[in-house]
Amino acid sequence: MRTVEGRIVESTGSWYEVAIFDEINQSEGTIEARLPGRFRLDDQQVTNPLAVGDYVELSLNEDGTCSIEDIKERENYITRQATHGRQGEQILAANIDQAFVVQSVRKPKIKEGFIDRFLVTCEAYQLKPVILINKMDLAGEEGQAYVDELIELYQSLDYTILNCSIFDEKSLENLKTHLKDKTSVFIGPSGVGKTSILNHIDPNIERKVADVSDYSNKGKHTTTYAKLLPLYFGGYLVDTPGIREFGLVNIEPWELSLFFPEMLEPRQHCKFNNCTHSHEPKCGVIEAYENGEIDAGRYHSYLQMLDSLKK
Structure with a gap:
């Protein structure tokens, strides 16, 4: 039996594809x-105890099988609430x-609420977020003006x-300059x-794609599992x-x-320490919103998130 270190490349259930390294960290x-x-029994609050990007210790057995013996401590991770009625987080x-949150x-069309929830998660988990708006060739004048407002x-x-x-x-x-020599993840609908x-930024990668449904105007699922992919110009990208x-x-x-940067200063002027900034009198955040110092769409996103967290 030989022990080696590796990094999770893809997860398909109970089996994982792992990139393994030798003593000098060469693949x-x-x-x-x-x-x-x-x-799987250690943390009942997590639907997947092992995620793409995790570093692990492996045992390579003489019969050709391989098992994961240890999961290294994470520097960070990005998570969301589990779906399909499951408890905990994914x-x-x-x-x-x-x-990257991709829209x-x-x-x-762009979902600003999705972007804002993503940004809150990045703020909470101390991750660097990047917003990426795609398909600008379909924008037209109205769409370009809307994107310009979002950029501002x-x-x-x-x-x-x-x-x-x-x-383009x-x-x-x-985009490649922002991805070079970093480990990044693409997340979006x-x-x-x-x-x-x-597929266009790296000709060596040929991932399957599908058209958007003309009937529902929603995307069709093509990428089934998250996968960590090496980029020819340096770095890695997780396609989810x-x-x-x-x-x-x-x-x-x-x-x-606390995870809305524009609310950090105004919330210091609230009368009540437990102010939710939704209805209370003498609320610094509400006052800033009414004075146009907080964007209406962002404040609406905050109220929707607040309501979901109370349920």
């Missing part, structure tokens, strides 16, 4: 490994340098926001073009399946406003 290729059941990717200007809004909050199109080489080159972007909802986890209602 030896990938191998399939099994996760013993004891790891870890989307671990040990990443930056997380498309049309087919399907999110840049004023010190967030990085980019736009791109697979038909300059925008793809700009189906149909926004996450995989298409990936499309998700329709981004539920918040491990955030209490009273602390939600």
